[in-house]
Amino acid sequence: MTDAMTRFPPTRLAALERLSRFVPHAGRDYAARRNYDLGPDKHDGVSMLSPYLRTRLLTERDVLDAVLGRHSASAAEKFVQEVFWRTYWKGWLEMRPAVWTQYKTALKGQIDAVQTQSGLRAAWEAACTGQTEIACFNAWANELVETGYMHNHARMWFASIWIFTLRLPWELGADFFLRHLLDGDPASNTLGWRWVAGIQTPGKTYLARTSNISKFTEGRFAPKWQLAGEAPALNAPPVPERQPVPAVAPPRPNLTTGLLLHDDDLSPGYVLDAGLAPIATAVVTTRKGLSPLSIAPKVEAFAQAASEDTVTRFTDRLGTIARPAPTAPALARWAAEQGIEQILTPYAPVGPNADLIGRLAAMPDGPRIAQIRRDFDSAAWPHATHGFFRFKDQIQTLLGAMRGLNTVR
Ligand SMILES: Cc1cc2nc3c(=O)[nH]c(=O)nc-3n(C[C@H](O)[C@H](O)[C@H](O)COP(=O)(O)OP(=O)(O)OC[C@H]3O[C@@H](n4cnc5c(N)ncnc54)[C@H](O)[C@@H]3O)c2cc1C
Structure with missing residues (x-):
């Protein structure tokens, strides 16, 4: 382990x-x-x-x-x-899924820039490996890489230093988090970084201050004179128009049904209670889809082991278990082999599982897909x-x- x-x-x-x-x-x-x-x-x-x-x-x-x-x-x-x-x-x-697409497109551009600009590459590598001049920043980078966790206040300080002191592109910082956090999440992470950068709440940025770091680390760190003294908001494309939370198609009775279990919701009891017993279950994790770069092995390992725990807990209700590759053709093949006409799945919010489900739904002759959303999410x-x-x-x-x-x- x-x-x-x-x-x-x-x-x-x-x-x-x-x-x-x-x-x-x-x-x-x-x-x-x-x-x-x-x-x-x-x-x-x-x-x-x-x-x-x-x-x-x-x-x-x-x-x-x-x-x-x-x-x-x-x-x-x-x-x-x-x-x-x-x-x-x-x-x-x-309600604004294009913000995730904008982020991914901008990130690809920044990763290309890292390949071609040696100065940027050196600064980015120093930040990701905890080898900058700023001791607290290095300690947080190392803690994240080692443990897969960073405290919320440290995430705010770290993102602020990344953007306003080290002057690195925020998308590369968000990507560093997604490659190492066990909780790496398209919504909380992208929007948390946008918030620090002054993009999410236009004009309102978060500035990491020495006194605040010193107080809330109980004197462990005091990066005197090392931090940017101001945090001018970054420019960003306008926020796309808000659209309604997507509608979901209810499951149909009388169809041979399979379950798609994914790592956005490993408590599938509410789906299984919808009244349709799956004859088979496909288990997928898609953490690798969070970044074009390599995801830390522990991130994928955590998601996979958590999925296996769920399989063990629900084993009597899942039918035959398979672990196909997390691609639409592999899932369509699995469904065809099992004679599945309809796939039930917990609703996947914006991110790689939603992309996968979207691609599967778009396949000609693929199975029908019924995503089931929790009332908690639908209400909130x-x-x-x-x-x-x-x-x-x-x-x-x-x-x-x-x-x-x-x-x-
Ligand atoms: C730049 C930045 C990036 C972030 N990236 C992520 C991320 O990828 N995934 C992620 O889950 N959270 C992210 N957060 C939010 C927050 O930092 C973490 O959820 C929190 O630190 C998790 O630790 P905890 O469970 O001990 O939190 P606790 O303080 O114990 O909070 C309990 C729970 O409340 C939720 N929560 C707490 N603070 C926040 C917050 N600011 N935003 C959203 N939810 C919150 C989390 O689900 C958390 O588990 C980010 C915040 C910032 C500033």
Whole structure:
């Protein structure tokens, strides 16, 4: 097992254990301590649940139910809001998928520039290998590469230093994160980097300051005189017009049905409860699709092991298991061999699994595809119309719906 997998055992059981250890601290402790980054293996102020939420080995509902079962809504307000940040970013990108396409296109251009400009290449390599002049930046880069995790405050400082002090293209920084984070996520990552760069909230950037770093690392670092003193917002193409959250076609009864299990949602109970028992299941992970460069082996290994944990947990309900290559032709072949007319799958938000499902759906003579979206996502995402502060007003209503109705998945 790699180091990252020891820190983040890829099972639901390990996720539930971490959740129950964290729950007592999710109230006022979290509000007071969440911004402190005390170094690798000392992240006691935060939950470190993100790799589990990212794969949905744990769902947002699992986490919110556990926390609100122990704390009042006001004591847990900060933590609950952070969980909803994740939901907000997903909804925002779902209604503006072209922002992900824009990012991928710009990234390809920056990777070409790295090949042809030796100065850029040297600076990029120094940043990714933790060999800059800035000790805190190097420590965070090394921690990320070694553990697959970085504290939220460090992500903000790191992205700010990357963009405004080292003056590297933000897309290369976002890509560095996606290649190493176990929780690497198209929505939270792309939009988190855009936010620091002043693109997401136009004109509003995030500037990493020595005093803030020193305070919240409890003096571990104080990069005096080394950091940019200002953070002018970057230019970016205009945000494409918002479109509605995509509609999904409901499953049809009386068709021979298979399940596509992917690493955006490894709690497929709600799909299996839709009333159609799959005769076979294809298991895929698509983390390699997060970057044109090589993804760290631990990232793919985590997603695969988490998928295997799910297969073990649901084995009686999945039919014959196959692990085809994550390509549309391989999946179409699998479906044809199994005589599958309809593939059920948990809804995949913008990212490589959605791309794969889109390509499969576009194949002539391919199987019918029915994506099933959780009520939680369907209720929340359409509210990501503007900034988080408007979205935040919906949290109580969304929680009320989630907690009041047992049918909410
Ligand atoms: C530049 C940048 C890049 C980021 N890239 C990613 C990414 O690829 N994947 C990812 O999951 N998160 C990303 N985040 C958000 C956040 O940093 C992580 O979700 C958080 O650090 C995970 O650690 P935790 O589980 O210990 O968080 P906790 O503080 O314990 O929070 C609990 C949960 O709330 C959610 N959450 C907390 N803060 C945020 C936030 N700012 N935005 C969205 N959700 C949040 C996460 O699901 C997290 O697991 C990024 C933030 C920035 C500034």
